[in-house]
Amino acid sequence: MAKDLYEILDVDKTASDDEIKKAFRKQARELHPDVNKAPDAEERFKELNEAYDVLSDPGKRTQYDRFGTIPGATGGGYGGSYVDLEDLFGGGFGMGDLFSSFFGGGASRGTVRKEGRDMGVGLRLTLEEVAMGAKKEIVYDRLSPCPDCGGGGLGENGREISCPECGGQGRVVTVQRTFLGDMQTATTCKECRGTGKTIENPCQECDGQGRVPDRQRVTVEVPVGIKDSQQLRLNGFGEAGMQGAASGDLIVTCRIVLHEFFERDGDNLHARANVSIMQATLGAQISVDGIFEDEKVSVRIPEGCQNEQVVVVRGHGMPRFKSSSRGDMYVHVNVIIPTKLTKSQRELLEQLASDMGESVSEARTPLQKLRDVFN
Secondary structure (H helix, E strand, O other): OOOOHHHHHOOOOOOOHHHHHHHHHHHHHHHOOOOOOOOOHHHHHHHHHHHHHHHOOHHHHHHHHHHOOOOOOOOOOOOOOOOOOEEOOOOOOOHHHHHHHHHHOOOOOOOOOOOOOOEEEEEEEOHHHHHHOEEEEEEEEEEEEOOOOOOOOEEEEEEEEEOOOOOOOOEEEEEEEEOOEEEEEEEEOOOOOOOOEEEEEEOOOOOOOOEEEEEEEEEEEEOOOOOOOOEEEEOOOOOOOHHHOOOOOEEEEEEEOOOOOOEEEOOEEEEEEEEEHHHHHHOEEEEEEOOOOOOEEEEEEOOOOOOOOEEEEOOOOOEOOOOOOEOOEEEEEEEEOOOOOOHHHHHHHHHHHHHOOOOOOOOOOHHHHHHHHHO
């Protein structure tokens, strides 16, 4: 039987988004492999993450409620199942990693870092979106300010006090007796992680950190004419700081996918256009698609145009970044030589070749002669 995602999260089908988030965080604290050493803890955590991945997304939740199936492949990974998002750090970064950071309090070696770190994501864009500008919603996992305590880490009647373990020093000195005499060792206090402060009556939702693992949605406004690999900085949307400290920023790196017709070169566009041998010889006015929807660009093919000749159309390239002007379009001409001719067409070309004093083959194969009979 299909898994009941609401049962996995232990919530009703009418649960609000906030109730789903809280239920997920509560179970994740119990099931995360960092704290739960049961043999099936990792598998149950993945199952929980899968349920949250669906029920925390309005579109996926609606589809699940309607059809009873899990939409798409879900993995709960940072940049895994979310459109337009890729992990810039490599190796994936999802809820499991966020909870590992949460249990560790953000501490590594030495004093804990209270300010939130910057985060980086890559946003995939089409060339048309770059030309028009776009608003793109991205979804990512981060340590967000705790909604229950407002990020301060204090519970009801909570207050910050001097750490009783280290006396507010942030370091604990131990003395070890050796045959060389007493040796003192100073280490970072495990209770306050070097801050010298602890919280009396901490917030139960965030364990006094002031931040919780959460799934963030943010709309990115992509400006017109942005370049590939250019970055946008969203202040305060990175990792939340501990106990009210400043949050980091979200750095969005724009990745522009290859276009099937255009090749971008700075603010200029390169495109190919097929013309017949007659158009190339006599000159012609042709029309090609522009970068905007329904845009048609008129291209003047000069008389005697050669294969691979480039015709420049001014002002029909990419819109320039923070400017009302546009680059140019470079049209690479591809002269098409006909592979099949009717008898009358061949006679006309032979007459033209004769008038121009050019020597051409007059040999006709039996198959060609037979074809000419029916043409």
